[in-house]
Amino acid sequence: MNGASREAQAAARERLTALTDSTSVDAAALADELAAVTALLDREVSLRRVLTDPAQPGEAKAELVGRLLGEQVGGAAVDLVSGMVRSRWSSSRDLVDTIEELADTADLVAAEREGSLEDTEDEIFRFGRTVASSPGLRAALTSRTAPASAKARLLQELLGSRARPATERLITRLVTRPRGRSLESGLEALSKLAAERRDRSVAVVTSAVPLSDRQRERLGAALAALYGRQVHLNLDVDPEILGGITVRIGDEVINGSLADRLDEAKRRVAG
Incomplete structure (x- = not known):
C-alpha cells in the first residue's frame, strides 16, 4: 500500500481496537458483517470507486455508507466503514483489502475472548500443512468450478468437530472468497495476523x-x-x-x- 492507504489502514485498525475493547460488541458478528461488506464492495467496483474518490467530501461518502448498509449490518460495522471512507485511500482495492483484514481481526478477537487464540493460530498452521500434503484436497478447495457452498460443506466436515469456531470461520471465508489469493498465501496471512494479535x-x-x-x-x-x-x-x-x-x-x-x-x-x- 502507498502512503495514504497505509495511514488510512492504521487509523482503521485503531478504530477496530477501540471498538472491540468493549465487550458489548459481538466480535464474531462484527466479523461476519465486515466480511459481507467486503463481498459487496468486491462485486460493486463502481461503488468502491465512489467511496474512495478523493474529489468527493468524506461526510457525503459516510452518509452514502449509512444509507446503503444501515439496514444490512449493525451500527458498529456501519460506524467503522463510515470512518474508513472519510479517510484518503491510494486505491479502491486498498479499502476493500483493509475491511477484509478487519473482519479477520474481529474473528481473532472473538477467539481471544474465548481463550483460544493460540489454538486458532496452531489450527490454521496445521490446516495449511494438511493441504500441502494432500493435492486432492487442495484441488477441491481451489477449484474454480466447484460452488462455494460445496467447499463450505467440505470444510465443515473437515473442521466442524476438530477446530475452534473462529478457525472454521476464517478458513471458510478464505476458501469461499479467495479474492484472487492463493490458498497458501491466504493461510500465511491469517497466521501472521494471529501472531500480531498475540504480539509475536x-x-x-x-x-x-x-x-x-x-x-x-x-x-x-x-x-x-x-x-x-x-x-x-x-x-x-x-x-x-x-x-x-x-x-x-x-x-x-x-x-x-x-x-x-x-x-x-x-x-x-x-x-
Whole structure:
C-alpha cells in the first residue's frame, strides 16, 4: 500500500481496537458483517470507486455508507466503514483489502475472548500443512468450478468437530472468497495476523525429527533474543532434511539442515 492507504489502514485498525475493547460488541458478528461488506464492495467496483474518490467530501461518502448498509449490518460495522471512507485511500482495492483484514481481526478477537487464540493460530498452521500434503484436497478447495457452498460443506466436515469456531470461520471465508489469493498465501496471512494479535512473530520450524520440549524452549528463547520479541513456533517434521533444523520467519530463512550443508559442500567441490 502507498502512503495514504497505509495511514488510512492504521487509523482503521485503531478504530477496530477501540471498538472491540468493549465487550458489548459481538466480535464474531462484527466479523461476519465486515466480511459481507467486503463481498459487496468486491462485486460493486463502481461503488468502491465512489467511496474512495478523493474529489468527493468524506461526510457525503459516510452518509452514502449509512444509507446503503444501515439496514444490512449493525451500527458498529456501519460506524467503522463510515470512518474508513472519510479517510484518503491510494486505491479502491486498498479499502476493500483493509475491511477484509478487519473482519479477520474481529474473528481473532472473538477467539481471544474465548481463550483460544493460540489454538486458532496452531489450527490454521496445521490446516495449511494438511493441504500441502494432500493435492486432492487442495484441488477441491481451489477449484474454480466447484460452488462455494460445496467447499463450505467440505470444510465443515473437515473442521466442524476438530477446530475452534473462529478457525472454521476464517478458513471458510478464505476458501469461499479467495479474492484472487492463493490458498497458501491466504493461510500465511491469517497466521501472521494471529501472531500480531498475540504480539509475536511466527517461525516455521522444520526438523528431521520432532523437537523435545527442552529443544523447543531453547529455540524459542534464542529466537526471542535474536528478534527482540516473542516468537511463536509452528513445528513441522520433514525427514528429507536429514538433520538439524530450518527456521523461516517471514522472508528470512535460517538454514541449519544437514541436507543443505551437503548441497553447499557439493557446490563448492563442483566450483
